[in-house]
Amino acid sequence: xxxxxxxxxxxxxxxxxxxxxxxxxxxxxxxxxxxxxxxxxxxxxxxxxxxxxxxxxxxxxxxxxxxxxxxxxxxxxxxxxxxxxxxxxxxxxxxxxxxxxxxxxxxxxxxxxxxxxxxxxxxxxxxxxxxxxxxxxxxxxxxxxxxxxxxxxxxxxxxxxxxxxxxxxxxxxxx
Amino acid sequence: xxxxxxxxxxxxxxxxxxxxxxxxxxxxxxxxxxxxxxxxxxxxxxxxxxxxxxxxxxxxxxxxxxxxxxxxxxxxxxxxxxxxxxxxxxxxxxxxxxxxxxxxxxxxxxxxxxxxxxxxxxxxxxxxxxxxxxxxxxxxxxxxxxxxxxxxxxxxxxxxxxxxxxxxxxxxxxxxxxxxxxxxxxxxxxxxxxxxxxxxxxxxxxxxxxxxxxxxxxxxxxxxxxxxxxxxxxxxxxxxxxxxxxxxxxxxxxxxxxxxxxxxxxxxxxxxxxxxxxxxxxxxxxxxxxxxxxxxxxxxxxxxxxxxxxxxxxxxxxxxxxxxxxxxxxxxxxxxxxxxxxxxxxxxxxxxxxxxxxxxxxxxxxxxxxxxxxxxxxxxxxxxxxxxxxxxxxxxxxxxxxxxxxxxxxxxxxxxxxxxxxxxxxx
Ligand SMILES: Cc1ncc(COP(=O)(O)O)c(C=O)c1O
Numbered sequence: 001x002x003x004x005x006x007x008x009x010x011x012x013x014x015x016x017x018x019x020x021x022x023x024x025x026x027x028x029x030x031x032x033x034x035x036x037x038x039x040x041x042x043x044x045x046x047x048x049x050x051x052x053x054x055x056x057x058x059x060x061x062x063x064x065x066x067x068x069x070x071x072x073x074x075x076x077x078x079x080x081x082x083x084x085x086x087x088x089x090x091x092x093x094x095x096x097x098x099x100x101x102x103x104x105x106x107x108x109x110x111x112x113x114x115x116x117x118x119x120x121x122x123x124x125x126x127x128x129x130x131x132x133x134x135x136x137x138x139x140x141x142x143x144x145x146x147x148x149x150x151x152x153x154x155x156x157x158x159x160x161x162x163x164x165x166x167x168x169x170x171x172x173x174x175x
Numbered sequence: 176x177x178x179x180x181x182x183x184x185x186x187x188x189x190x191x192x193x194x195x196x197x198x199x200x201x202x203x204x205x206x207x208x209x210x211x212x213x214x215x216x217x218x219x220x221x222x223x224x225x226x227x228x229x230x231x232x233x234x235x236x237x238x239x240x241x242x243x244x245x246x247x248x249x250x251x252x253x254x255x256x257x258x259x260x261x262x263x264x265x266x267x268x269x270x271x272x273x274x275x276x277x278x279x280x281x282x283x284x285x286x287x288x289x290x291x292x293x294x295x296x297x298x299x300x301x302x303x304x305x306x307x308x309x310x311x312x313x314x315x316x317x318x319x320x321x322x323x324x325x326x327x328x329x330x331x332x333x334x335x336x337x338x339x340x341x342x343x344x345x346x347x348x349x350x351x352x353x354x355x356x357x358x359x360x361x362x363x364x365x366x367x368x369x370x371x372x373x374x375x376x377x378x379x380x381x382x383x384x385x386x387x388x389x390x391x392x393x394x395x396x397x398x399x400x401x402x403x404x405x406x407x408x409x410x411x412x413x414x415x416x417x418x419x420x421x422x423x424x425x426x427x428x429x430x431x432x433x434x435x436x437x438x439x440x441x442x443x444x445x446x447x448x449x450x451x452x453x454x455x456x457x458x459x460x461x462x463x464x465x466x467x468x469x470x471x472x473x474x475x476x477x478x479x480x481x482x483x484x485x486x487x488x489x490x491x492x493x494x495x496x497x498x499x500x501x502x503x504x505x506x507x508x509x510x511x512x513x514x515x516x517x518x519x520x521x522x523x524x525x526x527x528x529x530x531x532x533x534x535x536x537x538x539x540x541x542x543x544x545x546x547x548x549x550x551x552x553x554x555x556x557x558x559x560x561x562x563x564x565x566x567x568x569x570x571x572x573x574x575x576x577x578x579x580x581x582x583x584x585x586x587x588x589x590x591x592x593x594x595x596x597x598x599x600x601x602x
Contacts, residue, residue: 031423036226043227109431132431143228145191146236148244148440149255149433154181154189159196165214166229168196 002117004130008153011136014104014126015170018077019047021133022069022102024091025082026050028060033108034082035061037134044137044169049076069094078104080133081111088113088129092120101125108132141168183250183366184467191245192460205457206238225421225429225441233453235445240456246463247386247396248436250365251378254401255433257440258394258456262361262381263293264449265395268439269357269377271447272413273325276302280326281319283310283340284571285333287381288561290359291572294328309571310340313348320352325410327354331370332362332511334546335556335580336573337519339363339496339506346374353410355403361385362518362546366470367511376403377435384547385517387462388469392455397439401432413438420446469549469585474514476591477583483592484521489529489599491577495519517584518546520556522577529602530555530579536598539590540581551584551591 027034038061049072050060056067066072079102105120107129117127138144139151142159160169192203211230213219221227240258248256259265284307294305308315310329327349329340349356357377358370364385370378382394405414405427417423427434481495496503497515507515523529540553556574
C-alpha cells in the first residue's frame with residue numbers, strides 16, 4: 001500500500017519535469033491556501049488550471065476556471081488536489097477515465113488515501129500525498145529557509161538563483 | 176547529501192547554511208540591514224500577505240538569523256524555529272501565541288529565577304496566570320488543569336538545581352488534556368537531550384548560554400516540534416481562526432506542521448518586536464558549530480569537579496545528577512546518558528557566610544549572573560538570580576540561602592579544581 005514517504009530526489013524530479021497543473025478545489029478567495037499555492041506556482045513558471053465547478057467560466061489568479069478535469073483543453077502534467085481525503089477515490093476514477101492522462105497525482109497536506117493512491121500508482125502515475133508543492137518547492141530551492149523552517153537539506157553547493165529578488169529555483173538534475 | 180540522516184555534529188556545522196547565492200561566501204554573511212528591496216508592488220504585497228517566502232524587514236526576519244533558526248530546529252528535531260533577542264523574548268512570543276486574557280498555564284516551580292519573575296509578575300499584566308507545580312509530582316500538575324489552561328512549561332534540566340525532569344510523563348498528562356508541553360532546554364542543550372523526542376511540542380532556549388557558549392551574545396529561540404494539533408480544541412485562535420492581521424488567513428491550515436513558529440513570528444515578533452541582532456545571530460551560529468565538543472567537555476569537567484567537591488571536608492552537600500548516589504541519577508541516565516550538564520549546586524558546612532567568603536575568594540571562576548560560558552562561573556543564587564523570590568520559593572527552586580551554583584567551563588579541569596581548592600582553603 002502507498003506509504004507517506006518520498007525521497008527528495010523523487011519530489012525534485014516531479015517539480016522539475018511538470019509544466020502544467022490542474023488544481024482541484026482552487027478557491028477564488030485570496031487568503032485560502034489553494035489560492036496562495038496557485039499564486040506561488042504561477043510565479044515559479046507553472047501553468048495552472050483551476051478546477052472548481054462553482055466558479056467555472058470565471059478567473060482565479062488570472063487563470064480560467066474549469067468545472068472538471070475533462071473540460072481542460074490542454075495537456076495536464078499534474079493534478080493537485082485541495083479536497084478532503086474522501087474525495088480522492090473519485091478523483092482517481094476521473095483521472096483514469098481521461099484520454100490524455102496526467103503523469104502525477106499530488107494531494108495537499110492532510111489529504112491522503114492509501115488505496116486511491118495505490119490505484120493511481122498501479123496505473124503508472126507518480127503519486128505524492130499529504131504534501132504541499134509550495135512547501136516542497138520552497139524546501140528544495142532553499143526559499144523556505146528564510147522563514148526559519150527546517151528544510152532538512154544539507155549541501156555545500158550554491159543555491160540556484162532565479163530572475164528577480166529573493167527567488168531560488170530547484171537545481172537541475174546533475175549529469 | 177544522501178538520504179541518510181546526518182549526525183548531530185554534521186547538523187551543528189551545516190544545517191541551514193549554504194554558500195551565499197551571489198558571492199559564494201562560505202561562512203554565513205552578517206546581513207546587517209534593516210530592510211530588503213521589493214521587486215515591485217506585487218512582490219511586496221505577496222511578502223506582506225505571507226504568500227511568498229522572503230525577507231521584508233529585520234524585525235520580522237533576517238537571513239543570518241534564518242540560518243541560526245534552521246540549524247537549531249534541525250538539532251532539536253523540530254519543523255521550524257524563531258530566534259529572538261533573548262530567551263525571555265522567546266518565552267513571551269510562545270505564550271503570546273497560546274494565551275488569551277483570563278487563561279492560565281501550569282509551570283514547574285523549579286525554573287530559572289527570571290522565568291519565575293516573568294510568569295508571576297510581567298505576565299499578570301496581560302491577565303495570563305501561572306499555576307506553580309512540582310515537576311516531580313505529576314499529580315500537582317494534573318490537579319491544577321482546568322478549561323482555561325493552555326499549556327504546561329518545564330525546564331528539561333532545571334536551573335539552578337541541575338535536576339532532570341520526567342518529560343515523557345509530563346507530556347502524557349499534557350496531551351491527555353489537549354495541552355502543548357513547552358520545554359526550556361537551555362541547561363541541557365540538544366546535544367544532551369532533545370525534548371521533542373520525549374513528547375515536548377515546543378522547545379525554547381536562552382541561546383545566551385550553551386548554544387552560543389562563549390558568553391558574548393544575548394539570544395533566544397523557540398522551536399516548533401510540529402507535533403501539536405492547534406485546531407482540534409478551538410482553544411488556540413491565533414492558529415485556528417482567521418487572522419484579521421492578515422486579511423483572514425488561518426495559520427494552521429496554511430502552514431501545517433510549522434504554523435506555530437510562523438504564528439510566533441508574524442503575530443508575536445512582528446507586533447511585539449524583540450528581534451535578534453544579525454551580529455548576535457552570527458556569533459551564536461559560530462558558537463553552535465562546536466556545541467557537541469564543548470558540551471561533552473563541560474559535562475566531563477563538571478563530573479570530575481563534583482566528585483572532588485563531594486569528598487572535601489568543608490563541603491556539606493553536592494547536588495549533581497551525574498554523581499552515582501544522587502537522587503536524580505536514574506532520571507539523568509534515562510534522559511541524558513552523555514552527561515549531566517555543566518551546572519550544579521553545593522552547600523558549605525559554614526552556610527550562608529561561608530558561601531559568600533568562598534565566592535569572594537575565587538580567582539579563575541568569574542562571579543557573575545550567567546551559565547554556559549567557556550569560562551567557569553560562580554554565583555550565590557539567593558542573593559542574585561533568585562533574589563526576588565520568597566524564601567519558600569527559593570528553597571522550592573533549589574536556591575536556598577546556603578546554595579552556591581557553579582557553571583563549569585572547559586578550561587583544564589586541574590586548574591578549575593585548583594581554584595576551588597585555594598578558595599576553600601580561605602574559608
Ligand atoms: C534556563 C533559562 N531559561 C531562560 C533564561 C532567560 O534567557 P535570557 O537571559 O537569554 O533572556 C535563562 C537565563 O539565565 C535560563 O538560564
